[in-house]
Amino acid sequence: MTVRPEKPQDIAAIYAVNAAAFPTEAEAELVDALRDQGALAVSLVAEHEGQIVGHIAFSPMTMEGADSHLKAIGLAPVAVLPDIQRQGFGGQLVLAGIDACRKLGYDLVFLLGHTEYYPRFGFVPAVPLGYQSVYTEGEGDHPYFMVLPLHEETKMQGGFVRYHPAFDDL
Ligand SMILES: CC(C)(COP(=O)(O)OP(=O)(O)OC[C@H]1O[C@@H](n2cnc3c(N)ncnc32)[C@H](O)[C@@H]1OP(=O)(O)O)[C@@H](O)C(=O)NCCC(=O)NCCS
Numbered sequence: 001m002t003v004r005p006e007k008p009q010d011i012a013a014i015y016a017v018n019a020a021a022f023p024t025e026a027e028a029e030l031v032d033a034l035r036d037q038g039a040l041a042v043s044l045v046a047e048h049e050g051q052i053v054g055h056i057a058f059s060p061m062t063m064e065g066a067d068s069h070l071k072a073i074g075l076a077p078v079a080v081l082p083d084i085q086r087q088g089f090g091g092q093l094v095l096a097g098i099d100a101c102r103k104l105g106y107d108l109v110f111l112l113g114h115t116e117y118y119p120r121f122g123f124v125p126a127v128p129l130g131y132q133s134v135y136t137e138g139e140g141d142h143p144y145f146m147v148l149p150l151h152e153e154t155k156m157q158g159g160f161v162r163y164h165p166a167f168d169d170l
Contacts, residue, residue, distance in 0.1 A: 001089060003096040006043040006055075011035070013052035014045060021079035026170055030077065033166040034059050041073060042100045046080070046089045054080040056093040058101055059166070061110060065159030066130070073101050074163050075111040094121050102150040109148045110161055123148045130158020 006014060011032075018028035034040045039059045046054030056079075061072040075097065080089045098121065101109055110126060111118060112135055123146035127136055136142040149156060 001046055001048045001053075001092065003044050003046050003092050005100075006040075006045050010045050010052055014043070014055045017052055017055045017081055018077060018079045020081055021085075022077070027077040027079065030166055030170055031055070031057050033169070034164060037164070037166055039164045039166060041104065042097055044093055044096055044100065046093055048084070048089070053084055054078075054089045054093050056097045058097055058109070059164045061164070062162045063108075063159045064162075066157035067108070067159040070107040070154070070159075071105060072108045072110060072161050073104075073106045074161075074167075075109055075113075076163070076167075091120075094118075098148065098150070107150055107154050108156070109150065111146055112144050113146065115143045115146075118146050121148065129156050131156075132158075132160045133162065 014031060015028045018031055019025045040057055041060050042058035044056050045052045057077060058073045058075050061074045063070055063072045078090060078093055098109060125141060125143045126145045126147035127142050131147060133145060136145050
């Protein structure tokens, strides 16, 4: 299995992986919309025996407030073909994606995801650290909204982060 950046000839297979992994085609459409709008900052595929079996996307976020000087990026979506989930492909995509974001100079990765899955990569709940988003309105800790600092020296002071407008249609 190899993880590598997407190529133009992968686009249909990436759509198919996202459509298969999620209940609707909304995430597949989101990836296409991000690409069309130049917001697919990191897009990696997992290739296994000549087939695209997984995909991960990251898109730049805006940050208002104390951390407005930091570069934030959102992880979404990540998908692996249903038949071959739980074999480590997703984990390798997440790790390679984090590495790519770090190399591109991003400071923070945010995501909305399973609270039992992402802590293994270092993600922690973002609300207790002072971060908010349109997904965290209302009471509660919203533990599924998580953040990962990409550099040891990154000082996290909080702020309001927004995904790319393409997410509004999700
Ligand atoms: C999430 C996903 C990308 C993980 O890919 P994967 O190749 O199965 O991941 P890995 O093999 O590296 O890790 C497996 C771990 O993922 C976690 N996991 C996978 N799906 C999960 C789910 N629906 N709920 C909670 N945890 C889940 C489990 O902790 C599992 O560990 P275990 O096998 O020890 O229980 C894949 O399951 C998927 O495509 N799911 C459907 C789409 C989705 O929900 N994407 C994430 C939201 S953007």
